[in-house]
Amino acid sequence: MRVKQEWSHPVAAIEKFETSADVAAEAARSAIAVLQQAIETFGDARWVLAGGSSPMSAYKIIVAEYADALDWSKVTAVIGDERAVGVDSPDSNWGQVTPLLFGTPQTSTVTGIRPVTELGAETAAIRYNDDLQALVADGDTAPRFDLVWLGVGEDGHTLSLFPGHPEFNEDDEALVVPIHNSPKPPPNRITLTVKALTNSRHAVIFATGAGKKDALALAVSEKKLPIARVSAALDAAGADVRWLFDAAAAS
Numbered sequence: 001m002r003v004k005q006e007w008s009h010p011v012a013a014i015e016k017f018e019t020s021a022d023v024a025a026e027a028a029r030s031a032i033a034v035l036q037q038a039i040e041t042f043g044d045a046r047w048v049l050a051g052g053s054s055p056m057s058a059y060k061i062i063v064a065e066y067a068d069a070l071d072w073s074k075v076t077a078v079i080g081d082e083r084a085v086g087v088d089s090p091d092s093n094w095g096q097v098t099p100l101l102f103g104t105p106q107t108s109t110v111t112g113i114r115p116v117t118e119l120g121a122e123t124a125a126i127r128y129n130d131d132l133q134a135l136v137a138d139g140d141t142a143p144r145f146d147l148v149w150l151g152v153g154e155d156g157h158t159l160s161l162f163p164g165h166p167e168f169n170e171d172d173e174a175l176v177v178p179i180h181n182s183p184k185p186p187p188n189r190i191t192l193t194v195k196a197l198t199n200s201r202h203a204v205i206f207a208t209g210a211g212k213k214d215a216l217a218l219a220v221s222e223k224k225l226p227i228a229r230v231s232a233a234l235d236a237a238g239a240d241v242r243w244l245f246d247a248a249a250a251s
């Protein structure tokens with residue numbers, strides 16, 4: 001069950017669900033619809049994946065219920081942020097997400113673009129920036145992304161854009177930057193920038209869990225935290241931005 005309401009100073013729609021499982025189910029269902037529509041419109045679909053436990057539940061639903069629902073060979077997936085570790089590390093977002101999401105015969109045909117974070121944050125950021133630049137169409141300044149999934153940290157971070165961090169610069173011109181001294185370990189990472197998302201069509205923000213309540217309330221009321229800044233930039237760029245709250249995060 002959900003209740004849809006608009007922001008008091010609108011940047012996007014907030015939707016409230018009872019449980020995080022309901023959020024995951026809606027994220028999974030809508031991902032398939034958005035990716036299918038992109039395939040029909042453009043001939044392919046591009047998806048920015050998120051790490052974290054909330055999206056993980058949604059990936060599980062996708063492989064269990066929707067593996068047959070798409071021609072996955074027409075889907076390209078990138079990761080929104082990554083830790084500067086090898087893919088075999090338990091800290092690797094790619095290493096957590098893709099064995100699950102690409103783990104069925106059907107979904108194994110996805111084109112995954114993985115950052116080479118085993119080479120360190122600097123090199124990985126340069127190379128991933130190049131990889132994403134290759135997706136930018138003539139006349140555009142950012143890749144067309146059809147779907148962007150974003151998690152939220154308890155401090156209001158999203159991607160690896162942390163509040164008050166000196167390397168969080170909303171005006172970064174690069175599509176991908178290295179991050180050092182992350183307040184949440186591991187310290188060295190790469191992240192997509194705000195600019196990287198400015199040609200996105202749909203975004204889903206996983207606003208789940210009691211631990212996020214304060215940050216989310218602040219994000220909604222003051223719009224200063226990175227998740228709010230990213231949401232506003234997506235909205236300004238014309239994306240359909242959905243914040244999917246569970247009751248614990250909304251209360």
Ligand SMILES: O=C(O)[C@H](O)[C@@H](O)[C@H](O)[C@H](O)COP(=O)(O)O
Pocket residue numbers: 050051052053054055151152153154157158159160184185206208209
């Ligand atoms: O940066 C990190 O180290 C985390 O991966 C983080 O970005 C995570 O996505 C959020 O904290 C939401 O996590 P949950 O979905 O697990 O709540």
